[in-house]
Amino acid sequence: MKPVNAVITKVVEETPTVRTFFFDTSFKPEPGQFVMAWIRGVDEIPMALSYNNAITVQKVGTATSALFKLGEGDSIGIRGPSGNGFELKGDHILLIAGGVGAAPLSPLAEKASSQGIKVTTLLGAKTKEELVFRERFEAAGSVMIATDDGSEGIHGYVTQLIPEQESYDRIYCCGPEIMMKKVLDKVEPGKAQFSLHRYIKCGIGICGACCVDGLRVCKDGPVFGGEVLKNSEFGVYRRNECGERVRV
Amino acid sequence: MLSLTLTGLKLKNPLLLAAGVMGTTGSSLKRIADNGAAAVVTKSLGVEPKTGHANPSMVEVDCGYLNAMGLPNPSYKNFQQEIDIAQDSGVPVIASIFGGCALDFLEIAGTLDADAFELNVSCPHAHGFGADIGTDPALVEDITAAVKTATDAPVWVKLTPNVTDIKIIGLAAQRGGADAVVAINTVRGMAIDIESGYPVLGNRFGGLSGRAIKPAAIKCVYDLYDALDIPVIGVGGISDWKDAVEFIMAGALAVEIGSAVGNNINIFKYISKDMEAFLAEKEWTFNEIYGMAHKI
Numbered sequence: 001m002k003p004v005n006a007v008i009t010k011v012v013e014e015t016p017t018v019r020t021f022f023f024d025t026s027f028k029p030e031p032g033q034f035v036m037a038w039i040r041g042v043d044e045i046p047m048a049l050s051y052n053n054a055i056t057v058q059k060v061g062t063a064t065s066a067l068f069k070l071g072e073g074d075s076i077g078i079r080g081p082s083g084n085g086f087e088l089k090g091d092h093i094l095l096i097a098g099g100v101g102a103a104p105l106s107p108l109a110e111k112a113s114s115q116g117i118k119v120t121t122l123l124g125a126k127t128k129e130e131l132v133f134r135e136r137f138e139a140a141g142s143v144m145i146a147t148d149d150g151s152e153g154i155h156g157y158v159t160q161l162i163p164e165q166e167s168y169d170r171i172y173c174c175g176p177e178i179m180m181k182k183v184l185d186k187v188e189p190g191k192a193q194f195s196l197h198r199y200i201k202c203g204i205g206i207c208g209a210c211c212v213d214g215l216r217v218c219k220d221g222p223v224f225g226g227e228v229l230k231n232s233e234f235g236v237y238r239r240n241e242c243g244e245r246v247r248v
Numbered sequence: 249m250l251s252l253t254l255t256g257l258k259l260k261n262p263l264l265l266a267a268g269v270m271g272t273t274g275s276s277l278k279r280i281a282d283n284g285a286a287a288v289v290t291k292s293l294g295v296e297p298k299t300g301h302a303n304p305s306m307v308e309v310d311c312g313y314l315n316a317m318g319l320p321n322p323s324y325k326n327f328q329q330e331i332d333i334a335q336d337s338g339v340p341v342i343a344s345i346f347g348g349c350a351l352d353f354l355e356i357a358g359t360l361d362a363d364a365f366e367l368n369v370s371c372p373h374a375h376g377f378g379a380d381i382g383t384d385p386a387l388v389e390d391i392t393a394a395v396k397t398a399t400d401a402p403v404w405v406k407l408t409p410n411v412t413d414i415k416i417i418g419l420a421a422q423r424g425g426a427d428a429v430v431a432i433n434t435v436r437g438m439a440i441d442i443e444s445g446y447p448v449l450g451n452r453f454g455g456l457s458g459r460a461i462k463p464a465a466i467k468c469v470y471d472l473y474d475a476l477d478i479p480v481i482g483v484g485g486i487s488d489w490k491d492a493v494e495f496i497m498a499g500a501l502a503v504e505i506g507s508a509v510g511n512n513i514n515i516f517k518y519i520s521k522d523m524e525a526f527l528a529e530k531e532w533t534f535n536e537i538y539g540m541a542h543k544i
């Protein structure tokens with residue numbers, strides 16, 4: 001499909017570096033699916049749907065900065081939703097979110113709690129101000145917090161909050177790759193799903209730029225089971241826009 | 249039943265992965281080979297790493313796709329390890345290469361170790377590369393001849409359809425010593441977002457692939473089969489076994505499949521099985537359908 005025109009109806013400042021952009025257009029995504037957001041004349045970048053009609057964006061570079069200049073009434077092009085999304089299962093689930101990794105996990109938390117599934121969230125960020133969607137996770141279940149500077153919750157990494165004894169049916173994780181690798185090393189891989197970040201070029205499963213061990217993040221993923229990622233390229237190297245290997 | 253020898257390469261069927269699709273990493277190439285492709289072609293590799301054009305770089309349009317990737321690639325200097333991984337699958341791995349002049353091609357083909365080389369002189373949207381070269385018969389002949397001096401591996405030349413008469417370029421490749429030609433690369437195209445007036449592709453224009461270009465590709469293959477003594481490898485819009493049979497009847501000794509892999513990663517397996525069933529039902533051999541449209 002060609003991009004559809006999505007008019008921005010509201011912008012919410014979630015943290016000093018993260019904003020949610022609501023659109024006049026709604027999608028029917030599975031939690032974890034993403035769209036390609038086209039900031040015309042600049043770039044097109046992958047973004048998880050944080051609501052049926054919104055993306056939640058951290059300002060990191062050219063395209064996200066250009067998006068931050070847009071407001072109510074402006075429009076962008078949207079393709080998607082694409083990819084597979086999380087597979088929700090079990091009676092008690094653990095969500096592990098680092099930074100803007102909370103974006104695809106928050107709709108999962110809400111879907112789970114609406115089905116009577118017990119949700120525990122481990123939420124991590126650099127500082128207290130950078131915690132994303134704390135209220136949404138608290139409304140869906142219990143929340144434990146870790147910050148890099150100790151301004152809220154434990155002083156350290158979200159991985160330190162993972163209980164030694166596993167009492168969860170499933171674990172869902174999204175955040176920086178180093179953090180996700182630590183989670184993968186600590187939990188039973190078959191129980192866990194991870195949403196991956198790779199450079200997305202075509203976004204429709206053809207070019208192969210986003211491959212991790214031959215699996216396409218944009219089409220076979222972005223969500224992969226821990227057993228697939230164990231002993232793979234994941235956590236070791238990614239590829240840049242040219243396809244060169246870069247250490248994670 | 250479908251096995252053949254193509255420019256000295258032994259293939260279990262006539263179905264190859266086209267350049268630029270699932271071709272940037274060794275493990276993605278291996279995945280396609282493990283899923284039934286008889287040989288795989290890499291992403292086109294240049295002398296230096298290249299990021300490609302800004303996104304959007306590929307969009308679906310009516311009956312096909314438009315792309316302007318801009319030849320993103322990690323350079324041949326970083327690619328031998330990927331070829332080696334792909335070769336673990338046991339099928340031939342063909343390195344697609346591009347350059348701005350004969351020396352670039354010579355450097356790459358003289359260094360990389362691959363089962364064959366496919367010279368990309370046909371990318372429609374990379375300025376100074378690809379079709380900027382492939383529309384000039386003298387350049388095509390020179391570059392082909394240069395690469396032939398640099399390697400003992402078979403050399404295929406991939407042609408652009410964006411010319412008045414593709415036979416002239418095919419003949420130039422043949423004079424240069426090409427072992428086969430591959431036709432066609434994408435057809436120049438463009439799409440505009442009517443909500444804003446912006447061209448959709450980051451590069452503004454690009455190349456059309458998929459279903460829409462099949463009849464154009466069939467005609468190119470048909471003409472090249474008549475004009476050349478070397479084999480023609482057909483590519484453009486193949487998405488099922490009937491398309492593959494049609495190309496072979498037009499005169500393709502083998503075919504490459506690109507865009508259709510996106511929605512059907514097992515396409516090679518399915519097409520070879522269905523082609524075999526078709527030949528069995530018709531009581532035809534592969535050799536009988538090869539170029540059939542010319543013989544009746």
Ligand SMILES: Cc1cc2nc3c(=O)[nH]c(=O)nc-3n(C[C@H](O)[C@H](O)[C@H](O)COP(=O)(O)OP(=O)(O)OC[C@H]3O[C@@H](n4cnc5c(N)ncnc54)[C@H](O)[C@@H]3O)c2cc1C
Pocket residue numbers: 034043044045046047048049055056057058059060061062063064065100103104196197198199200201217222303
């Ligand atoms: C499936 C998926 C879902 C994502 N969801 C979110 C989300 O919900 N919220 C969020 O803030 N971020 C998300 N990201 C990351 C987001 O796409 C990048 O932060 C964004 O592309 C940066 O663009 P930029 O031009 O501002 O940065 P640049 O200046 O281009 O570079 C900064 C970083 O962004 C990465 N990047 C740039 N272009 C792309 C691209 N086309 N594909 C992937 N990475 C790219 C670069 O690799 C680089 O590391 C997601 C990524 C993926 C793959």
Ligand SMILES: Cc1cc2nc3c(=O)[nH]c(=O)nc-3n(C[C@H](O)[C@H](O)[C@H](O)COP(=O)(O)O)c2cc1C
Pocket residue numbers: 202206207266267268269291292306313315317319344368371406432433434456457458459461483484485486504505506507508
């Ligand atoms: C995303 C994409 C990238 C491509 N990259 C290359 C390339 O690097 N080199 C090349 O010779 N052809 C490239 N092509 C062209 C294909 O190899 C093929 O010739 C064309 O797409 C027609 O075949 P199809 O309809 O089966 O896709 C690319 C095509 C697509 C869709």
Ligand code: FES
Pocket residue numbers: 199200201202203204205206207208209210211216217218219
């Ligand atoms: S970005 Fe092209 S296959 Fe995923």
